Amino acid sequence: MLEKLVSWARKKSPWILLFNSGSCNACDIEVIAAVTPRFDVERFGVLVKGSPRHADVLVVTGPVTRQQASRLRRIYDQMPDPKYVVACGTCASTGGVFKGLYNVMEGVDKVVPVDAYVAGCPPRPDEIIDGVVTLLSLIDSSDGRARAKAREPKMDQKQPVEVTA
Amino acid sequence: MPDMELPIGPQHPALKEPIGFKITVEGERIKKLDLDVSYNHRGIEKAVEQRDFNQSLYLIERICGICSHAHAANFSKGVEELMRLDVPRKAQYLRLIVGELERIHSHYLWVGVAGHEIGFDTLFMYTWRDREMVQDLLELISGNRVNYAINCIGGARRDITEKTIKTGLELLKKLGERAVYYTQLATSEETMVGRLSGVGKLSYEKAKSLGSVGPTARGSGVDSDLRRDDPYLAYSDVPFKVITANNCDVLGRTVVRAGELAQSIEMAKWALQNIPPGEIKKAPPRQAPPNEAVSRYEAPRGELVHYMKSNGTDKCERFGVRTPTMANWPSVVEAIGGQNIADIPIIVAAIDPCMSCTSRMTFVDTDRHRQWAWTWDELRKYGIRWYKENKGLSWGD
Amino acid sequence: MTDQPKPPENPIVGALKQDLGAKAVDVSSPRARRIIITATPQTYRDVIKYLQDKQGCYHLSVIQGVDLRTAFEVVYHFWSDKNLFSLKVPLPHDKPEIGTVTDIVPAAILYEREVHDLFGINFPGHPDLRRLLLNDEWPQGEHPLRKDWKMDEKKFYGGVKGIKGGAGNA
Numbered sequence: 001m002l003e004k005l006v007s008w009a010r011k012k013s014p015w016i017l018l019f020n021s022g023s024c025n026a027c028d029i030e031v032i033a034a035v036t037p038r039f040d041v042e043r044f045g046v047l048v049k050g051s052p053r054h055a056d057v058l059v060v061t062g063p064v065t066r067q068q069a070s071r072l073r074r075i076y077d078q079m080p081d082p083k084y085v086v087a088c089g090t091c092a093s094t095g096g097v098f099k100g101l102y103n104v105m106e107g108v109d110k111v112v113p114v115d116a117y118v119a120g121c122p123p124r125p126d127e128i129i130d131g132v133v134t135l136l137s138l139i140d141s142s143d144g145r146a147r148a149k150a151r152e153p154k155m156d157q158k159q160p161v162e163v164t165a
Numbered sequence: 166m167p168d169m170e171l172p173i174g175p176q177h178p179a180l181k182e183p184i185g186f187k188i189t190v191e192g193e194r195i196k197k198l199d200l201d202v203s204y205n206h207r208g209i210e211k212a213v214e215q216r217d218f219n220q221s222l223y224l225i226e227r228i229c230g231i232c233s234h235a236h237a238a239n240f241s242k243g244v245e246e247l248m249r250l251d252v253p254r255k256a257q258y259l260r261l262i263v264g265e266l267e268r269i270h271s272h273y274l275w276v277g278v279a280g281h282e283i284g285f286d287t288l289f290m291y292t293w294r295d296r297e298m299v300q301d302l303l304e305l306i307s308g309n310r311v312n313y314a315i316n317c318i319g320g321a322r323r324d325i326t327e328k329t330i331k332t333g334l335e336l337l338k339k340l341g342e343r344a345v346y347y348t349q350l351a352t353s354e355e356t357m358v359g360r361l362s363g364v365g366k367l368s369y370e371k372a373k374s375l376g377s378v379g380p381t382a383r384g385s386g387v388d389s390d391l392r393r394d395d396p397y398l399a400y401s402d403v404p405f406k407v408i409t410a411n412n413c414d415v416l417g418r419t420v421v422r423a424g425e426l427a428q429s430i431e432m433a434k435w436a437l438q439n440i441p442p443g444e445i446k447k448a449p450p451r452q453a454p455p456n457e458a459v460s461r462y463e464a465p466r467g468e469l470v471h472y473m474k475s476n477g478t479d480k481c482e483r484f485g486v487r488t489p490t491m492a493n494w495p496s497v498v499e500a501i502g503g504q505n506i507a508d509i510p511i512i513v514a515a516i517d518p519c520m521s522c523t524s525r526m527t528f529v530d531t532d533r534h535r536q537w538a539w540t541w542d543e544l545r546k547y548g549i550r551w552y553k554e555n556k557g558l559s560w561g562d
Numbered sequence: 563m564t565d566q567p568k569p570p571e572n573p574i575v576g577a578l579k580q581d582l583g584a585k586a587v588d589v590s591s592p593r594a595r596r597i598i599i600t601a602t603p604q605t606y607r608d609v610i611k612y613l614q615d616k617q618g619c620y621h622l623s624v625i626q627g628v629d630l631r632t633a634f635e636v637v638y639h640f641w642s643d644k645n646l647f648s649l650k651v652p653l654p655h656d657k658p659e660i661g662t663v664t665d666i667v668p669a670a671i672l673y674e675r676e677v678h679d680l681f682g683i684n685f686p687g688h689p690d691l692r693r694l695l696l697n698d699e700w701p702q703g704e705h706p707l708r709k710d711w712k713m714d715e716k717k718f719y720g721g722v723k724g725i726k727g728g729a730g731n732a
Binding site for chain 1: 229
């Protein structure tokens, strides 16, 4: 019974943390545009917060640059459970136009597990809201939620790992 | 004194690319600022050497999402210069119209962000609501709200219809009326002037010698605008004024941007009314002869420089970008010296960085022998609180 | 492809050739408002001072590095409200080094750091020649914009260990 209440509360008011991992800013300004009067995502109870400890949902934009990759992992680890990750934009999903460049990790799911992908370059604010709403329906069925399989990077290793493939 | 750096996660809503700051303070005053801009380096210059011109165009457009047309148009006209290709006049006008609309949307974005930085969230909501009108027009012209891809090597990708021109003129008329309100707000509203005036001083000589560009330089009285001095596209046809201000502080930069907003609306209207007929595109050759070009563009933030060399193949031999924000960083370091901590957000925001948020920011107080770390959001709230308590300036919330 | 007639030579080229004499190896003007001057590592400072004093160049647009495979080249772009002067200085490929200009051109401070970071060109006399763009864990001595640079599969270039990132050969 209490679980149902908690689940309803989480579904009705997810707090977002926006993390820019080296993007061109187009996705970021579309996420911010979702907060402004034309699209007004605050009526869904979504608030954009400033600290990982207050947030339920981590929205990541940008192909993860090397400098940001370890910080992204650290932010993810600082967020309290249950936490969800939305990869916003084509770059965050697969690397986008930046695939093959020497300083990018090519996709958020290489660094943290992702729950929802929103495609687009950049995705319109309506599409981003659609992504968030899809995520909310996942929260409802939180037992059988499908989660992307993430590789667990070993942050404390002193030697670089032999890279295969 | 050892500097401790703590990574504390991100930052505030209206954010753009991340930077790291390390600030040495003495009490309230800042002694030294050190910046770390490696968070956004992706390796684009190397990738352009391995992609041909058309593929590179898609990549270059995404160097920055806010001024994406500036990069794409600058690259296209640079490659056309390498190929010694004449582009039809109508295509130049289409590029100019989208370029000015981009300047309008970027300046609206900036006014909103500046308002947010000083605690004036209502202004943020108003300007971003009006900005949606510009996005609608851009979508009508090009098909996308951001990353318009109206350029192709040899001209423009899409033509404009009479109906779009008519809708555009109506939208611009409405925008023009709203812009008058924002200009008045920026220049005479008491609280805004109190927050912005005297802050982030950058003298005329320093602005010139440190290489600052765009509204940052024009807010300190430097009379330089590439659209007038090094004309490109169809700017030699369009009548416009170059706005400068003599305040040499953040208020000056705000006044310049508000003035440019009004000017750009007029320029876009003029260009829509005077589009010449004709082709929009000229088929380019596959390869460019060995040549080199320096292509410059007045982006919303200042002078954008693309340096490119070709070698007879369909790829660039060397491609170098210098964004206007990189040129303005030394002036931030200069403008922030001796200022209060409370003023950091607005001074940094005043150069309109195409990177604004810090993922970590550490302070070292040499006076009281303490050090601490803040996120941008905490710094912003500190600034708003400081001004409310010490100067009585706030928006009542 | 259009065959445009060569534009008439910019009248300033003649004056430059006369004033600079042996200091400039070559002066040319590919189009209106663009002048290219080639100098040597011994004479480039004199050319810069001349451009600042006599040609009204108050603005340094950018300093670019170029890898020509057999040599390096550092290109300084100066703007004078009338013309853009691109000053090229070729450097030997095995030990590329050129004195800093931050004492006469304060705006050069970040551009020299960028060229040093990405090409490995040294600027003796620069007050603070640290890394600018590459991340903290990028190995020393690897300069990605050199033509002969390839990503080494065994090394760690920053990011998260155990995960392979992009390789720079798109």
